[in-house]
Amino acid sequence: MTIEIAQNKIQVTKLSLIEATGPDSADFLHAQFTGDCKSLAENQMMLTSWCSPKGRVLYLIRIVKNKSKLLLLVPTDQKTDLLKRLTMFIFRSKVKFIDCSESHSIIVYHGESSLDSTYPNDTIKTKFTDDQYWVITPKQRQKAIWDSLSMETATPEHIKIHDVLYGIPSLPEELSDQFLPQEINLENLNGLSFEKGCYPGQEIIARVKYRGKVKRSLKRYSIKKSKPIEVGSKLIDDEQRSVGTVIESIEVSADHQQVLAVVNIDCNEVRIAHEPASNLTAIATRTL
Structure with missing residues (x-):
C-alpha cells in the first residue's frame, strides 16, 4: 500500500x-x-x-x-x-x-x-x-x-x-549507542562527512566505510498487520537469527503498517520476532 x-x-x-x-x-x-x-x-x-x-x-x-x-x-x-x-x-x-x-x-x-x-x-x-x-x-x-x-x-x-x-531516522533513548551513523542513513542525508577532521568515533566510522565492512543499513518496509509495531522490535530471518531493529513505525491504514528498520545488508527476507507470519516487504525511500 x-x-x-x-x-x-x-x-x-x-x-x-x-x-x-x-x-x-x-x-x-x-x-x-x-x-x-x-x-x-x-x-x-x-x-x-x-x-x-x-x-x-x-x-x-x-x-x-x-x-x-x-x-x-x-x-x-x-x-x-x-x-x-x-x-x-x-x-x-x-x-x-x-x-x-x-x-x-x-x-x-x-x-x-x-x-x-x-x-x-x-x-x-x-x-x-x-x-x-x-x-x-x-x-x-x-x-x-x-x-x-x-x-x-x-x-x-x-x-x-x-x-x-x-528514510529520516529518529533515535529514542533506548536505541542510543547502538548504530553507526551510516547504518541509519545519515550519509545519504548529508549528516555524515568523510572529508572533515576528527570527531568522537571518527576513526571507527571511517575504518568501517573504507574497509567495506558496513553490515547494516536503514530500510523501509511494509507489512499487513492491524496492531502497531513497537519501536525497538527485533526482526529475524528465515533461520530465526536476529537481523534488525525497528526504529520508526507508522499506521497506514487499519490493517497496514510501515516501518524503518536497521537491518543486515545481506538479508532479504525478514519478519518480526515471535510472529512467524509477519513477512515484511521492502520499499525504497525517497531521496533529498
Missing part, C-alpha cells in the same frame, strides 16, 4: 531550541558532530549526530546556521543530558550554549506557503526536504505566522509519514 505526505499541514514541534554562540561555536561543533557544520549555508538545516568513542550514535541533532550562530534542535527529553555532555568538552573554546526553548517556537509544515522572504528578521525559515519546511520564531510571533500559513493542524503521524518516506 502506498502512502503520501499530507499537504498543507502544520504543527508546533516539541523539540527544544539551543543557540550556540561565540567565535569558536562552529569549530567546536564541527569537531564534535559527524556532519560538516562549517559548510552550512545561511538558514540551511542539517540532521547530524553526536557519537560515542566507539562510533555509535548517542544523539540526533538538527542544526540550522543563522548569521554567526548555530541553532540546535533536539528532543526535549534529551536536552539536559546533551547540554551537560557538550559543556564538558568546551575547555578554552569560546562557545556558549543558550537554551531558547521557552522563548521560541519551532513550527514544521508540509506544502509550500505564502510566507516569503519578507518575514521578520528574528524569524528563520528553512527546509529539509522538498516537502517539509521549518520556521523558528519568537513565541510572540507564533500565532501571526501560523495564521498567515492558513493550514490545518498536523498530527504526529503526519510528520512520521514524511520521515518514513524519506
